[in-house]
Amino acid sequence: MVRAIVLAVVIIAAASASASAAVIYQEDFSTDARLFGNERGDWGVAGGVYNAAQPGNLPPDYSALPFNLRDFSVEMDINGVSDGGVWLRSRDNAGRMSGVLLVTGGYHMSNGGFYWHIVADDSYGGATNHSAQVFNQGDNVHIRVTAQGDTYAVYLNGSETPATTLTTSQFPTGAVGLYDFSNQTFDNVKVEVNGPAYSIGLRSARQDIIQNASARFLFTVYGTVTFKMPGAIEIDDGSGDILNVYTPGESVADYGSFIRATGLLFPNGPVTDMSCMPSAIEILAP
Ligand SMILES: [Ca+2]
């Protein structure tokens, strides 16, 4: 009886773990801005933070990660918050950006709160759903932004109550990115995805149906490490279709070892890549 109860507890724990949130990207900008696109604003890393050398709002600056996301959270430090923000479920249509834009500060470096725009092809909808005045211009703040179903929310400095929310069904999936229109800088970006993880072969990972599903699910892949460099390894599962696995720092997996990795699949040109944390890479045979 006791054994049955223990087993049941273990099974419940395993089932809930497979559907819980997983960190799929984290960057402290100590050396570079891995996977950020620097689409607009001349973004770069200096002094351990990320910043646009050309802050701008017409059109709005944009540097996004290459992931297609549905339900996720992103958190970050903003140093000297003033005027800038976060792109949510955004997309780059031949250089014209669309998506939900959360503004931090704003109103030409005068505001002490948050508000939202819906942006379509670089054209702003009106500023909406303003928060209270919750910080001072120039403060160092930590924000966590969530996209869950049709609802977006921003949480300030660990608060469990959102400072403001926005509901729109206009963008079912999309990227996450940064916007900069002041001297504020960004640090310690972390992206977490909610979804179950499914095992998949590397040939299947290249199919359109899997690329579409990757906005909703995480995937587990297996393979032998065929190449290794700082920030990424390349694996092959025998199908001949290799996969680049991006992970912060120097991977614990060595050339020739057989590994299992769980993370987010994303298209990178004609191929599929994965982004995951080092803790999500298990060495099955060194
Ligand atoms: Ca840093």
Ligand SMILES: [Ca+2]
């Ligand atoms: Ca800036």
